Ligand SMILES: Nc1nc2c(ncn2[C@@H]2O[C@H](COP(=O)(O)OP(=O)(O)OP(=O)(O)O)[C@@H](O)[C@H]2O)c(=O)[nH]1
């Protein structure tokens with residue numbers, strides 16, 4: 001099978017083009033370094049099946065960061081028949097040297113000038129024929145986002161691919177000395193083939209930047225924006241969640257009960273009170289999660305992330321981190337795993353490890369479900385949003401505190417250079433796709449371990465046979481009993497101890513587990529929770545849930561990204577210790593104060 | 596015309612790059628992002644608390660820290 005590799009600088013629209021070409025759903029964002037791994041897809045191009053590979057961005061042929069190394073390893077180990085080099089047409093003066101450098105790979109190349117829409121708006125004109133002659137390869141203009149020029153580009157790729165015999169791996173002899181000459185050549189070519197206005201009018205972006213990057217208001221504005229985003233998700237998502245929970249409960253009480261006489265008691269219990277209630281409670285949060293990720297998609301695609309890095313860098317520098325670290329914490333609000341993989345853009349090992357260490361404290365969407373559920377169940381409608389806000393604040397503080405404590409050991413200085421791209425709005429389709437992607441991801445996790453976890457918990461709370469379900473004689477009661485001395489000082493009882501034990505696997509299970517442990521779902525579960533715990537206990541439980549190990553996937557990612565078992569161990573141990581200490585202090589303190 | 600560090604340029608005052616005093620990977624990255632001898636840079640703003648600089652070079656907007664910007668020598672136009 002023939003193979004096309006998509007190369008180009010970060011944030012030039014490689015993944016957008018990849019998605020358009022293959023119909024895949026690669027993650028897109030207006031931040032250099034969204035793609036940090038290979039992603040392949042097969043398509044039919046003309047008569048041939050072709051594998052298209054989306055790669056992380058690279059700045060030049062001497063990349064040293066982990067994400068750039070991935071590109072090199074790929075080019076080194078795999079034969080590639082065609083390089084599709086994606087350049088940002090609006091920044092051609094900066095990017096053309098890369099096109100000339102790539103000639104050294106001695107592979108057939110098509111240069112795709114993307115973002116033609118932006119270049120046109122800026123008044124940049126191209127002499128396509130002269131560019132093609134200067135680069136000695138076909139040149140296409142395209143807007144991968146909106147589709148102009150796409151059919152022609154596809155046709156060019158097909159034609160070039162069919163003309164050439166299969167090739168080999170790239171010749172990777174990158175010599176630094178030639179660079180100066182290449183840069184001069186690129187400058188001449190730009191001078192001949194491109195007409196750029198003397199001043200590029202990024203009017204709107206500049207006006208937004210003047211407000212958003214304001215020396216005094218910039219940081220408060222950021223926190224205000226975040227607050228509004230979460231309030232919106234909470235205000236819209238809450239009723240939706242109730243609605244879905246109500247529907248699921250209705251289905252159980254109206255339809256599923258009909259099976260009760262037909263099935264043996266234990267099987268009905270396992271299927272309905274275990275799997276259905278457990279998964280249903282988690283599933284009722286799907287609308288919240290989708291809303292949340294629509295917000296995330298909007299922020300990620302706007303170009304605001306780079307601005308946040310700019311605003312927060314000074315503060316992060318005091319913690320031994322840099323602006324990128326803060327951005328990755330924010331990405332972690334969606335899911336910690338991709339955020340941890342995002343640290344591949346950091347070259348220095350100390351800085352990368354320190355960033356990896358703090359990301360698991362970022363309050364991810366799975367934990368958000370637990371907190372939304374518990375805070376609405378146990379606090380008044382005015383208090384609940386404040387509780388959530390407090391948890392977000394604690395999430396930041398714990399991450400910062402951890403960085404402060406460990407920065408001496410994981411010290412390093414790495415120069416920081418980040419592009420501030422123009423502001424962009426995602427298309428409706430991009431946003432919808434992102435939302436759908438998250439539902440898909442959730443369903444995947446649901447089938448993988450939520451069901452398994454929920455079944456396990458049902459068994460633990462019902463075995464051995466004959467003892468009262470959920471009682472102290474069951475296996476769950478036994479485990480809970482062992483854990484009790486550790487968890488009692490934080491106000492967490494036996495049953496919740498078992499829930500936390502399973503929460504280690506994934507936080508989605510926590511909700512499902514509560515439903516199963518108490519044998520209830522929806523409103524009834526919330527009702528019962530109010531009898532089982534008071535506000536102080538609930539907050540202590542949430543504090544612990546926030547800080548201890550997020551899930552097994554983060555542990556695995558920590559291991560693979562840090563390439564160190566010892567470091568992974570330290571990270572787990574530290575988060576458990578910290579979770580215990582803070583919950584303990586909070587619970588005992590609150591009780592001492594008479595709450 | 597006077598030769599100063601990029602970090603010493605006043606906001607809004609353009610300068611022409613004369614020399615890049617960085618080594619290894621950082622030099623490469625600066626090159627790739629367009630910090631080349633003879634190019635014009637324009638400092639646009641600086642973040643609060645001694646934070647990074649926002650500069651424009653050619654068609655690109657970039658943030659970099661002040662101590663890194665100090666490695667770049669520029670001719671300041673009067
Ligand atoms: N205006 C415009 N924006 C585009 C176009 N193509 C991509 N974008 C936007 O550019 C940004 C970067 O797109 P990506 O596809 O994530 O870029 P990438 O090259 O894969 O980036 P990395 O994976 O970080 O290297 C996103 O905000 C896209 O929506 C285009 O043709 N026109």
Ligand SMILES: [Mg+2]
Pocket residue numbers: 014015016027028034035055056
């Ligand atoms: Mg990408």
